[in-house]
Each structure stands twice: as C-alpha cells, then as structure tokens.
Amino acid sequence: MQSYNQPDATGHFGPYGGIYMAETLIPAVEELRQQYERFRDDPDFKAEFAHELKHYVGRPSPIYHAKRLSDSLGGAQIYLKREDLNHTGAHKINNAIGQALLAKRMGKRRVIAETGAGMHGVATATVAARFGMECIVYMGADDIQRQAPNVFRMKLLGATVVPVESGSRTLKDACNEAIRDWVTHVESTFYIFGTAAGPHPYPMMVRDFQCVIGNEAKVQMPEMIGRQPDAVSACVGGGSNAIGLFHPYIEVEGVKIIGVEAGGYGLATGKHAAPLTGDAKVGVLHGNKVYLMQDENGQIIETHSISAGLDYPGVGPEHCLLKDMGRAEYVAATDEEALAAFDALCRFEGIIPALESSHALAHAIKIAPEMGRDKVLLVNLSGRGDKDMNTVARIKGITL
Amino acid sequence: MSTLQNRIQATFDRLKATQRKALIPFITAGDPTLDMTVPLMHALVEAGADVIELGVPFSDPMADGPTIQRASERALKNGMTLRGVLAMVAAFRQQDAVTPVVLMGYGNPIEALGWETFAARCAAVGVDGVLTVDFPPEESHVAFEYLQRYDIAPIFLIAPTTTEARIAQVARLARGYVYYVSLKGVTGSGNLDVDSIAAKMPQLRQFLNLPIGVGFGIRDAETARQVAQVSDAVVIGSRIVQEIESSAPDRLLDNVQNFVAGVRAALDRKERL
Numbered sequence: 250m251q252s253y254n255q256p257d258a259t260g261h262f263g264p265y266g267g268i269y270m271a272e273t274l275i276p277a278v279e280e281l282r283q284q285y286e287r288f289r290d291d292p293d294f295k296a297e298f299a300h301e302l303k304h305y306v307g308r309p310s311p312i313y314h315a316k317r318l319s320d321s322l323g324g325a326q327i328y329l330k331r332e333d334l335n336h337t338g339a340h341k342i343n344n345a346i347g348q349a350l351l352a353k354r355m356g357k358r359r360v361i362a363e364t365g366a367g368m369h370g371v372a373t374a375t376v377a378a379r380f381g382m383e384c385i386v387y388m389g390a391d392d393i394q395r396q397a398p399n400v401f402r403m404k405l406l407g408a409t410v411v412p413v414e415s416g417s418r419t420l421k422d423a424c425n426e427a428i429r430d431w432v433t434h435v436e437s438t439f440y441i442f443g444t445a446a447g448p449h450p451y452p453m454m455v456r457d458f459q460c461v462i463g464n465e466a467k468v469q470m471p472e473m474i475g476r477q478p479d480a481v482s483a484c485v486g487g488g489s490n491a492i493g494l495f496h497p498y499i500e501v502e503g504v505k506i507i508g509v510e511a512g513g514y515g516l517a518t519g520k521h522a523a524p525l526t527g528d529a530k531v532g533v534l535h536g537n538k539v540y541l542m543q544d545e546n547g548q549i550i551e552t553h554s555i556s557a558g559l560d561y562p563g564v565g566p567e568h569c570l571l572k573d574m575g576r577a578e579y580v581a582a583t584d585e586e587a588l589a590a591f592d593a594l595c596r597f598e599g600i601i602p603a604l605e606s607s608h609a610l611a612h613a614i615k616i617a618p619e620m621g622r623d624k625v626l627l628v629n630l631s632g633r634g635d636k637d638m639n640t641v642a643r644i645k646g647i648t649l
Numbered sequence: 650m651s652t653l654q655n656r657i658q659a660t661f662d663r664l665k666a667t668q669r670k671a672l673i674p675f676i677t678a679g680d681p682t683l684d685m686t687v688p689l690m691h692a693l694v695e696a697g698a699d700v701i702e703l704g705v706p707f708s709d710p711m712a713d714g715p716t717i718q719r720a721s722e723r724a725l726k727n728g729m730t731l732r733g734v735l736a737m738v739a740a741f742r743q744q745d746a747v748t749p750v751v752l753m754g755y756g757n758p759i760e761a762l763g764w765e766t767f768a769a770r771c772a773a774v775g776v777d778g779v780l781t782v783d784f785p786p787e788e789s790h791v792a793f794e795y796l797q798r799y800d801i802a803p804i805f806l807i808a809p810t811t812t813e814a815r816i817a818q819v820a821r822l823a824r825g826y827v828y829y830v831s832l833k834g835v836t837g838s839g840n841l842d843v844d845s846i847a848a849k850m851p852q853l854r855q856f857l858n859l860p861i862g863v864g865f866g867i868r869d870a871e872t873a874r875q876v877a878q879v880s881d882a883v884v885i886g887s888r889i890v891q892e893i894e895s896s897a898p899d900r901l902l903d904n905v906q907n908f909v910a911g912v913r914a915a916l917d918r919k920e921r922l
Contacts, residue, residue: 268785271785272815273806273830276808530761533760533784541757547762548725
C-alpha cells in the first residue's frame with residue numbers, strides 16, 4: 250500500500266477538506282495552523298498533553314471483552330474500547346484538552362464551542378474550568394430539550410450555554426452561531442471545535458488529539474489476544490471518535506475499518522444523518538468540502554437521528570477520502586437498531602452506552618453472527634449513556 | 650468584447666468623472682416575496698443605487714447576522730433557488746441594461762448547480778460579478794476559471810485582519826471592485842469605526858487598482874457619507890433588509906426608496922466634512 254499521509258499542506262484530503270471560510274476568519278484559521286504546526290511536535294506540549302490524559306482523563310481507557318454479548322450472538326468476539334470511562338464520559342475530552350492546551354499557549358482566555366448531544370460542550374466546559382478560561386457553549390434549542398442533564402452539567406462547570414433558535418435548532422445551527430461569535434471576537438477567542446471537520450487545521454488537529462484511542466488499542470489488543478482485531482468499528486457523525494480509532498489502523502493490513510452512520514428512520518425514508526451511506530452529494534459547509542446532505546438546489550436539509558451527537562448533515566473530510574479509497578467501509582444503523590443495541594449492552598454487560606455509540610454496537614451485533622467465533626471486532630464505545638436517560642425513557646413511554 | 654465586466658467598470662468610471670461615490674445596496678432575492686424582488690431592484694436604481702448586490706439565500710448563512718439570516722429563511726420558504734435568482738436578473742435586465750448586478754452568497758448552491766453552468770447562466774442573464782462569501786482565493790481556482798471564461802467579475806472580501814500577503818493575492822484575482830469588511834463581525838453589527846477604515850485605505854490602495862467598497866455596519870446616511878469620504882463605494886445591506894422586514898407590503902417600495910434616496914443625497918452633498 251502506498252504510504253498514507255493526509256492532509257496535504259493546504260489542508261486537503263484528496264478533493265475534500267480545505268479552508269472554505271469568510272475572509273474575516275481566514276487569518277484566525279491561519280494563526281491556528283501556524284501555532285499548531287509549532288506545538289504539535291513540541292516535547293513540552295506533548296508531555297503536558299500526555300500528563301493531562303493520564304492524570305485528569307484517566308487514560309489509557311481499558312479494552313473490555315463483551316463475552317456474554319458475543320456468546321449470545323454466536324459469532325465474532327466483540328471487544329469494546331471504553332472511552333465511556335473517560336472523565337466526563339466520552340472521547341470528546343481528549344480533543345478538548347489538546348485544544349485548551351493550545352489556547353493556553355496562544356494566550357486566549359476565552360473559549361467557545363458548539364455542541365449537539367452536549368458531550369463536547371461538557372468536555373469544553375470542563376477544560377475551561379480546569380484551566381481557568383471563560384467558556385461559551387452554543388447549543389441548538391431542540392438539543393437543549395433533548396439533553397437537559399448535560400446543559401445543567403455545563404452550567405455547574407461555569408459555562409454559559411446559549412440556545413440557538415435559528416434553522417433546524419440542532420448541531421449545525423450551533424456551529425453557525427459559534428462561527429459568528431468567533432468572527433466577532435476573533436482576537437480574544439479560541440474556538441474549540443468538537444469534531445474532525447471544519448476548516449484546516451481542525452480535521453487534522455482533532456484527529457491527532459483523538460488518535461490516542463487507536464494508538465492505545467494497537468498496544469492493548471496484542472496484549473489481550475496476541476494480535477490485532479479483524480475489524481475496528483465506530484459511529485460516525487462528524488467522525489472524531491471514529492477517525493481517532495481508525496487512523497492508526499489505516500496502514501495495518503488485515504484490519505477492516507467500518508464506520509457506522511445514523512440511519513434514522515431508515516435510509517429509504519430520507520430521514521437520517523448518513524451522508525456517506527445515503528448517497529449525499531459533495532458540497533461545502535462549515536469550512537470544508539465533504540459529502541453533505543442537501544437538496545437539489547444546494548440547500549442543507551434537516552437531518553434526523555435519535556442521537557443528537559450524530560444529527561449532522563456533513564462528515565469529516567478524512568472519512569470522505571477513506572470511503573473513496575475503499576480503505577474504510579461505511580454503513581448505517583437505524584434508530585431502532587441503535588435502541589436494540591443499547592438495551593442489549595445494558596442487559597448482557599451491565600454497561601449503559603451512549604445512543605451515538607449504540608449505532609456502532611448495532612452494526613457489530615448485525616455482523617458478528619456471520620463471522621467465525623475466532624474473529625475479533627473492536628468497537629469504540631465512545632461515550633456512556635447517562636445523558637440519554639430522558640430520551641430513552643420517553644421512547645419507552647416512561648416518565649422519570 | 651467584455652460588455653458585462655464593463656458594466657461595473659463603466660459605472661465606476663462615470664462616477665469618478667463626476668466625483669461621486671458608488672452606492673451599493675444589498676437585498677436578498679425572494680425576500681419578502683418572489684414577486685417583489687425585481688420591482689425592488691428597479692426602485693433601488695431609481696433611488697440612486699449604482700450597483701445592486703443581490704443575495705442568493707442559503708440555509709446556513711454563517712457570515713451573516715440575524716437580519717440577513719431571517720431574510721434568507723423567508724426567501725427559502727418562498728421557494729427561492731439559485732436558478733430562480735438568475736431568472737430574476739434576466740427579468741430585471743429587460744428594463745435595465747446598465748446597472749451592474751452582483752450576486753452575493755455562499756458557495757454550496759453554486760457547487761450544486763456546477764460552476765460552469767452557473768457562470769454561463771450568469772453571462773446569459775446579465776450578472777456582472779459574483780461574491781462567494783465562504784470561498785477565499787485559496788479555494789477559488791475552479792470558480793475563478795469559469796467566471797473568467799464567461800467574463801464575470803470575481804468580487805472578494807478583505808477584512809481588517811487580512812494580511813498584506815493576502816491583500817496582494819486578492820489583488821491578482823479580483824476584478825470589478827473589492828469589498829472591504831469594515832468591522833470584525835457578522836453583517837448588521839454595530840460599532841463601525843470610520844477612522845480605522847480611513848487608516849486602512851492607504852495600505853489597500855498600495856496593492857489594489859480596483860475601486861474599494863466598504864460595508865458591514867453602515868446603518869445611516871451620515872455614516873455612509875463619512876465612509877464614502879475615504880472609499881469609492883458604500884455597501885448597505887442589513888439596514889435595507891430591516892426596512893423590507895418592517896414595512897407593510899403597500900409601503901415597502903416607498904420606504905426602501907426613501908431610505909436609499911436619503912443615503913444618495915448624503916453621499917452627493919457638496920461640502921466637505
């Protein structure tokens with residue numbers, strides 16, 4: 250295989266990515282690129298990042314053999330990378346710490362973030378408290394309803410949560426509003442972007458910070474089973490937990506890579522959030538060129554997923570390239586399949602997964618029975634499900 | 650022969666000869682209704698507009714403030730599309746062959762139509778320039794190639810934060826005029842600082858041979874007049890869109906015309922400040 254080295258110097262992953270931003274923000278993005286170039290290999294920066302991940306986040310996160318679940322399926326052995334055990338309960342903290350350390354070095358005392366499910370908002374509020382920074386989190390008004398516990402957590406941590414009433418009142422609108430804030434306060438403010446998308450250098454930088462997931466797994470799997478898994482899998486919204494697991498495995502031969510998008514009510518209904526599997530056209534939104542859910546006139550359409558964290562019309566540019574290269578396979582799991590997987594993990598393993606991660610589990614549950622018992626599937630359990638209690642209770646017709 | 654390009658150039662030449670400054674109003678196509686846009690364009694010209702910036706609505710207008718965002722939402726609800734905007738320019742051209750029209754918006758609706766089709770249609774209907782807010786020079790290779798082929802002026806933004814190297818880059822690509830964003834923020838924000846605009850102009854003129862229009866945050870005739878003292882053109886968007894938003898349907902054209910005529914009079918007033 251030809252050596253994989255993406256993105257190029259201008260921030261493109263093949264035809265994807267780039268810096269599609271208004272001129273007002275180009276200097277800010279350029280400053281960020283230069284500062285990240287300067288610090289990404291800096292020994293002090295790397296040491297501080299590693300220290301925070303170990304002592305504050307609690308890394309490395311373990312890998313757990315979901316044996317009862319695997320036995321019930323009668324096929325491949327399912328292993329879980331336990332990002333749900335991180336401080337704040339999801340993989341988002343890995344990236345938030347990395348960007349906060351960069352913000353600190355750049356002398357920015359005000360951080361802003363967008364959030365969907367609230368996990369990135371909580372992670373950002375957490376690191377802002379940890380490093381003594383002012384924190385503003387933009388969140389769609391609908392998501393504030395869906396994720397009330399996380400809104401309260403952010404407020405407890407000292408963040409200001411700003412409801413976004415425009416557009417579809419979800420993650421993409423929160424992104425728009427955060428970008429507007431950044432344009433207006435560009436000199437004082439660091440935008441802690443939550444996923445491996447957006448203008449260069451974000452897709453690369455967020456990936457680099459999240460690669461701790463895959464790098465740990467590459468060491469942990471041989472320790473546990475004497476070899477690498479047959480496949481690694483993760484849910485894909487913007488795709489930061491997925492790229493963090495996938496990237497270190499891109500050049501590992503024999504390891505299949507599977508990204509699982511949010512199939513919503515089913516791809517055929519059009520009510521989903523699966524640009525890679527749902528035949529979306531390539532387009533430009535939020536600073537990058539990616540597969541994008543849009544109508545025939547190039548307007549972004551409203552997506553649907555039971556999981557707020559996956560409810561986004563685009564996807565990170567590196568996933569677009571991996572799809573085109575055929576190096577990763579992308580599939581979708583519906584709301585219903587994700588809920589069934591959620592229940593299964595609760596009952597068989599005593600682990601309550603996030604609805605986002607439940608999509609990756611759902612696909613594993615689907616394909617494991619078709620695989621031999623000696624096969625190993627590593628699924629990224631990107632977050633825990635505490636935040637989803639209200640959503641799941643409502644679907645089950647229960648009032649808390 | 651480049652008649653289309655010359656519409657912008659001819660306008661600025663004519664203004665320069667009479668020592669007047671260009672007034673460039675912005676409206677969103679399809680706001681408040683599809684039927685109102687062409688009459689509004691003619692009304693703007695009657696009130697003294699020199700160039701019309703016609704907004705192509707987009708679902709996610711990240712660089713715009715709430716006023717223009719609401720206009721976009723109204724227009725999209727009315728069924729406005731990029732093809733529809735082009736048809737409106739064609740209708741406008743039936744009665745006005747002189748006033749330059751610049752389309753302003755975000756890249757994705759154009760990407761969806763295809764740059765070649767778009768540029769060809771622009772040329773056919775009489776669009777003179779295109780400003781794609783989220784396509785900086787770095788990402789404009791394809792756009793530039795087709796706009797140039799069909800003689801449509803690529804209009805670029807320059808911000809207070811833009812470096813000299815980037816101003817030089819814009820100078821190589823831009824035609825028509827250059828749009829200087831007068832403040833850090835989204836469209837319709839306040840706190841415009843005329844002194845800082847004046848201070849920036851010598852640096853811009855060092856690199857740019859094109860007329861320089863200034864916009865973002867110009868809300869009244871007096872500010873427009875002050876800005877015009879140091880630039881070649883003033884762009885007024887949110888303030889006009891606000892007038893459209895708050896006017897009763899039967900008062901709409903009059904209200905917009907009165908506002909624009911007021912700005913025109915202030916720009917043309919003879920005494921210096």
